[in-house]
Amino acid sequence: MDKSYYNPRDLKKFGSITEWSEELGNKFFEYYGKVFEEGALTPREKSLIALAVAHTEQCPYCIDAYSQDGLQRGITKEEMMEAIHVGAAIKSGATLVHGVQMMNKVNKLEM
């Protein structure tokens, strides 16, 4: 077994997940491919969303993949970093908005 949980080369083997469940794996990759096609959003916009989500999900494979994808699409470093801040803002916002729940609870319990 590998001594590390993550190996960059494993990203290239992503397709092999179909080997142990062919129908579901194929359906997933078909869906994945379709999602990133040009639609109401451009592939460029989708790439930036994917990069932001890759960070909020903290998936190292996705971060490698969508950093490279962004460069290939001519996306600038500034655009990439701003996208990540959007993800970070939602993450921290999601934490902080629960503060209201905490306040509600405290207000209810306190005399």
Next chain:
Amino acid sequence: MATKSLQKRESELASTQRQLEILSNGIFQSGELPTFANKIKETNQFPLTPKKVEILQINVGYMCNQVCSHCHVDAGPDRKEIMTRETMQQCLDVIEKTGAHTLDLTGGAPEMNPHFRWFVEEASKIGVKDFIVRSNLTIIRANKKYHDLPEFFKKHNVHVVSSMPHWTRGKTDKQRGDGVFDKSIKALQELNAVGYGMPDSDLRLDLVYNPSGAFLPGDQVAMEKDFKKALFDDFGIQFHNLFAITNLPISRFLDYLIASENYEDYMYSLVEAFNPSAVANVMCTNTISVSWDGWLYDCDFNQMLDLKVASKVKHISEYNEEDLSKRNIIISQHCYGCTAGAGSSCQGTVA
């Protein structure tokens, strides 16, 4: 950023033999990745053979005012290889009798050859259908003696093809050197001013995009849209088409790939993106490349690896299209660069 060529730095990669060894060893020798020959055997495309010659690409010298970090020519101010007037005359004799419809002058900076203007004047008299000069743009601003180049190009109806790696200063200067972006913008504005690149103009101005790093170019059509919008919005610049070109793993780009530890991953990307339909239209099938000293090659990349055509005829002085049409094209692992994704050629994508 380097300011000298690999040759001047006496780098081991200045040796074409060494480059070819690197491209055949390691992951290709171990069988981890298939060689290009084996890959095209899978689709019955081996050996690669030429079709009719359509493009005569002449490299008039390796001297350049820039030292771009990705340059496959290893061009720069310190390179002294320059085509003589005698060799140019031999090229003109060939241009007169060839069936090729496109004449494509490249370098280095072709304008730095002292016989450049004479050659363009003589070649334009012959009346080639499409007469391309690959200009790096900054040469137009480099010295007063080049300031009239836009007018000169216009007078001879030259089709200008220019490199522009990105629409932002940062990315452009990182690849091509400090100040290149601003000078390129000024040069493009001057070309526009004499009519180049305007929507209905016959004065063709195309841009070449190649990635500034170890990644493949994105979709050519989408990139063209982004380039057009950004250059017009920011600088009022117009141009006709964008050619997206993949960086081939040779010369200074190979040096960069190895130094940055990107070589293996880059080769993986190229092999994974292999596209058999790009092989069918790869530019070596319709192009003959001529070096500054008159030798003939399947393409500009093979020229830089010193892989001369596998034909009885090897020099412009004995040029014979029929003999050349019977040759097999020489290939190595760098060829994966032209067959990745939508393919890559000096005219952009091919598939």
